[in-house]
Amino acid sequence: MNVAVLGAGGWGTALAVLLARSGHRVALWSRRCELAEALLATRENAAYLPGVRLPEGVRPVCTAERAVEGAAFVLVAVPTKGVRTVLAGMPPVEAYVSAVKGVRFAEGRLLRISQIMRRAAPAARVAVLSGPNLALEVARGLPAAAVVASEDAELAARVQRALGGPTFRVYTSPDVAGVELGGALKNVMALAAGMADGLELGDNAKAALLTRGLREMVRFGTAHGGAVETFYGLSGLGDLMATAMSPLSRNRSAGERIARGATLADLETGRQVVEGVHTTAALHEWAARSGEELPITEAVWRVVYRGDDPRRVLEELMRREPKPE
Ligand SMILES: NC(=O)c1ccc[n+]([C@@H]2O[C@H](COP(=O)([O-])OP(=O)(O)OC[C@H]3O[C@@H](n4cnc5c(N)ncnc54)[C@H](O)[C@@H]3O)[C@@H](O)[C@H]2O)c1
Numbered sequence: 303m304n305v306a307v308l309g310a311g312g313w314g315t316a317l318a319v320l321l322a323r324s325g326h327r328v329a330l331w332s333r334r335c336e337l338a339e340a341l342l343a344t345r346e347n348a349a350y351l352p353g354v355r356l357p358e359g360v361r362p363v364c365t366a367e368r369a370v371e372g373a374a375f376v377l378v379a380v381p382t383k384g385v386r387t388v389l390a391g392m393p394p395v396e397a398y399v400s401a402v403k404g405v406r407f408a409e410g411r412l413l414r415i416s417q418i419m420r421r422a423a424p425a426a427r428v429a430v431l432s433g434p435n436l437a438l439e440v441a442r443g444l445p446a447a448a449v450v451a452s453e454d455a456e457l458a459a460r461v462q463r464a465l466g467g468p469t470f471r472v473y474t475s476p477d478v479a480g481v482e483l484g485g486a487l488k489n490v491m492a493l494a495a496g497m498a499d500g501l502e503l504g505d506n507a508k509a510a511l512l513t514r515g516l517r518e519m520v521r522f523g524t525a526h527g528g529a530v531e532t533f534y535g536l537s538g539l540g541d542l543m544a545t546a547m548s549p550l551s552r553n554r555s556a557g558e559r560i561a562r563g564a565t566l567a568d569l570e571t572g573r574q575v576v577e578g579v580h581t582t583a584a585l586h587e588w589a590a591r592s593g594e595e596l597p598i599t600e601a602v603w604r605v606v607y608r609g610d611d612p613r614r615v616l617e618e619l620m621r622r623e624p625k626p627e
């Protein structure tokens with residue numbers, strides 16, 4: 303199969319490696335021609351995936367037409383903030399698969415990535431991929447599982463076949479909203495978990511925070527079209543566990559750094575995207591308009607965007623009105 307991957311960061315490169323190991327021909331697109339040329343020359347993306355060699359089946363390119371030509375589907379793995387611009391520059395494609403974990407607040411609405419894709423390419427078929435998938439582990443061939451969701455069962459099955467292999471087990475789902483929201487919201491909870499780590503609050507506190515965080519994800523996600531069971535699957539609970547526990551997670555690490563005094567500006571100097579920070583802002587804007595209650599997300603927002611003391615914010619969470627579980 304010919305497949306295109308847009309975005310040569312950690313996740314785009316890991317997905318390209320996975321596909322090529324299964325024998326597919328993969329065009330790996332970077333908007334930066336110097337990166338595409340370096341990948342071609344060195345067969346490594348050392349800044350994102352140290353020690354991982356690009357198989358011969360991966361062809362780094364920086365022109366959109368060459369990337370997507372003849373692709374059975376196009377995986378999108380750029381940060382949320384780049385999706386609209388990147389898709390606007392693409393020629394028509396048969397199918398887009400979002401590997402992006404974020405949401406945008408625009409025109410008074412909360413938009414999932416698949417909705418941005420539908421607006422940008424109304425004729426394209428659309429699917430989303432999510433799950434506990436730390437890029438470096440996947441690229442190193444450690445076992446992992448993911449879920450691909452689409453209203454188009456044939457497309458979901460095609461992506462499942464293409465990505466699935468001895469180290470990567472892929473499930474399908476019809477619940478696009480649930481799978482996307484699980485992947486986006488868990489980043490906010492991973493920031494909160496990182497803050498708990500940074501404050502050295504202990505494992506009881508972290509477990510309580512994550513359990514209540516999952517409840518917040520379920521409440522929000524089901525109100526926005528997801529099915530409750532999806533949030534207890536790979537893209538919800540599964541990814542929450544991986545992201546909130548792993549030293550490799552950028553969201554969890556960012557939370558830890560913030561609790562120890564780093565600012566938003568400090569985070570933005572980093573090379574890699576911390577999606578949870580942007581998702582927190584989008585959800586905060588949404589909550590301000592809709593009146594929807596998101597206590598943990600709001601706590602994270604106050605620490606990240608208002609510079610409130612994380613310890614004080616946590617105390618306020620603890621002092622909320624007692625209620626049944
Ligand atoms: N890294 C992971 O473990 C992982 C796993 C699953 C999902 N994801 C998700 O995949 C998406 C991409 O993450 P990543 O880890 O590959 O990010 P990254 O920071 O490693 O790389 C992102 C790539 O996109 C490029 N980029 C940055 N801004 C851009 C823009 N405005 N337009 C076009 N390209 C741009 C960068 O140059 C880089 O090549 C995110 O939504 C992330 O949550 C990441």
Ligand SMILES: O=P(O)(O)OC[C@H](O)CO
Nearest residue numbers: 433434435436551552553
């Ligand atoms: O490194 P993070 O925090 O962006 O998390 C990466 C993936 O989403 C884990 O599944």
